[in-house]
Amino acid sequence: MNAETACALTARDYKSDLKPVWCPGCGDFSILMAITMAMADVGRPPEEVAVISGIGCSSRVPAYTSCYGFHGVHGRALPLATGLKLSRPDLLVIAAGGDGDGYSIGGNHFMHACRRNVDLTYIVMDNQVYGMTKGQPSPTTPPEWDSALVPGGTGLSPFHPLVIALAAGANFVARTFSGDAKGTAQTIVEAINHPGFSLIEILSPCVTFRPEEREWAKQVHPASVDATEDRARAARRVLTDDGFNTGILYRGNRAPYQPAFKPDDAAKVDFEAEFLP
Amino acid sequence: MNAAEKPGNRETLLAHAYAIENEAAERYQDLADQMYACNNTEVGDLFAKLAEIEAKHAAELSLEHGAARTPMAAADYAWGNLESPEAIPFGEMHYLIQPHQALTLALAAEERALAFYTDVVNQAPTDDLRNLAEEFVLEEAEHVALVREWLQRYPEPEHDWDTDDDPPVQP
Numbered sequence: 001m002n003a004e005t006a007c008a009l010t011a012r013d014y015k016s017d018l019k020p021v022w023c024p025g026c027g028d029f030s031i032l033m034a035i036t037m038a039m040a041d042v043g044r045p046p047e048e049v050a051v052i053s054g055i056g057c058s059s060r061v062p063a064y065t066s067c068y069g070f071h072g073v074h075g076r077a078l079p080l081a082t083g084l085k086l087s088r089p090d091l092l093v094i095a096a097g098g099d100g101d102g103y104s105i106g107g108n109h110f111m112h113a114c115r116r117n118v119d120l121t122y123i124v125m126d127n128q129v130y131g132m133t134k135g136q137p138s139p140t141t142p143p144e145w146d147s148a149l150v151p152g153g154t155g156l157s158p159f160h161p162l163v164i165a166l167a168a169g170a171n172f173v174a175r176t177f178s179g180d181a182k183g184t185a186q187t188i189v190e191a192i193n194h195p196g197f198s199l200i201e202i203l204s205p206c207v208t209f210r211p212e213e214r215e216w217a218k219q220v221h222p223a224s225v226d227a228t229e230d231r232a233r234a235a236r237r238v239l240t241d242d243g244f245n246t247g248i249l250y251r252g253n254r255a256p257y258q259p260a261f262k263p264d265d266a267a268k269v270d271f272e273a274e275f276l277p
Numbered sequence: 278m279n280a281a282e283k284p285g286n287r288e289t290l291l292a293h294a295y296a297i298e299n300e301a302a303e304r305y306q307d308l309a310d311q312m313y314a315c316n317n318t319e320v321g322d323l324f325a326k327l328a329e330i331e332a333k334h335a336a337e338l339s340l341e342h343g344a345a346r347t348p349m350a351a352a353d354y355a356w357g358n359l360e361s362p363e364a365i366p367f368g369e370m371h372y373l374i375q376p377h378q379a380l381t382l383a384l385a386a387e388e389r390a391l392a393f394y395t396d397v398v399n400q401a402p403t404d405d406l407r408n409l410a411e412e413f414v415l416e417e418a419e420h421v422a423l424v425r426e427w428l429q430r431y432p433e434p435e436h437d438w439d440t441d442d443d444p445p446v447q448p
Contacts, residue, residue, distance in 0.1 A: 185351070
């Protein structure tokens with residue numbers, strides 16, 4: 001990005017006038033800041049960016065940006081984002097949401113979005129709990145997490161999104177921590193600039209239903225090795241790490257999926273006309 | 278400039294000061310908004326007042342010294358990838374936070390800014406830079422004193438300050 005662009009746009013330009021209603025202390029505040037910082041760094045004006053989400057606390061994020069946005073159906077952020085990117089490849093498309101929305105209700109879409117490798121960035125704010133519906137365990141909740149709703153814990157093996165993303169074909173995989181907003185912003189920039197499907201798993205404490213997650217700030221640490229282009233090596237690393245190492249873990253070189261046909265402009269005009277008064 | 282390196286000239290110091298004061302103003306306002314959303318108006322008002330003070334400070338920097346936003350990359354600021362010194366981390370908040378706790382966080386933020394400018398004074402290679410940094414040290418020292426004074430007005434919270442009669446987590 002050149003200096004002129006940097007002067008023209010700031011993170012504030014990507015924030016809407018709506019005030020977030022997340023619980024004070026929630027990691028999503030920092031992630032929203034990171035997203036807007038990253039957009040300013042990339043330098044695409046808000047009208048060239050679309051933020052797509054499903055349902056959940058973190059899925060409110062499109063409303064808090066000044067970009068185009070779509071707060072979609074539960075678990076359906078990725079099909080919406082995929083369709084948008086294929087029909088409007090000129091847009092910068094970011095999908096965002098939580099672990100429940102993305103890995104449970106939208107779990108099947110998640111795998112196939114990785115497989116399709118469309119050029120979009122998927123930001124998952126993982127707090128290992130369903131916060132909006134008051135604290136049910138999500139796919140990434142540890143099996144022993146004991147609460148009034150799951151006495152004794154679920155006993156279920158948690159979903160491992162990064163390994164699944166790698167196995168399914170994602171082209172860029174990273175893990176960051178919400179408390180490191182600037183590092184997260186840099187990673188988002190790298191994800192946006194990397195072709196194909198990029199997954200950024202952001203550990204984002206839910207201070208209301210998982211107050212113990214405030215301790216994550218002391219547990220996260222930068223990955224001790226650089227990102228690899230070897231998918232199998234990356235998978236081994238994330239399978240055997242402690243779940244708290246952060247950084248870019250994998251950069252692939254698969255060509256992004258692009259349809260052989262070009263969207264028909266005339267058809268688009270007809271379609272858009274249906275929505276005009 | 279390396280992340281740990283302090284500003285070495287007037288322009289860079291002004292860029293840092295502008296970022297510190299604006300980010301502090303914005304953060305205090307964000308925290309005020311969070312508190313208002315939770316109906317914690319007493320703490321919301323405190324943060325809003327602090328936002329106003331920091332915004333005024335930032336405006337003075339522009340007016341008196343011509344400080345302005347610069348195209349510096351985020352990583353080129355002396356604090357590198359960390360938050361700027363005067364910004365309270367979002368993660369420190371709680372919806373039932375009491376004024377004493379809020380002001381304790383604000384005091385720590387003001388003291389970090391004071392320490393930053395003090396380091397610049399101690400490492401300044403020129404008199405011009407040292408004089409400017411000393412001016413900022415005096416201003417931050419005033420902020421620290423102000424927050425300390427406010428702290429005296431509010432008692433420390435009771436041990437059960439975070440008890441909610443209508444808690445989000447069902448027993």
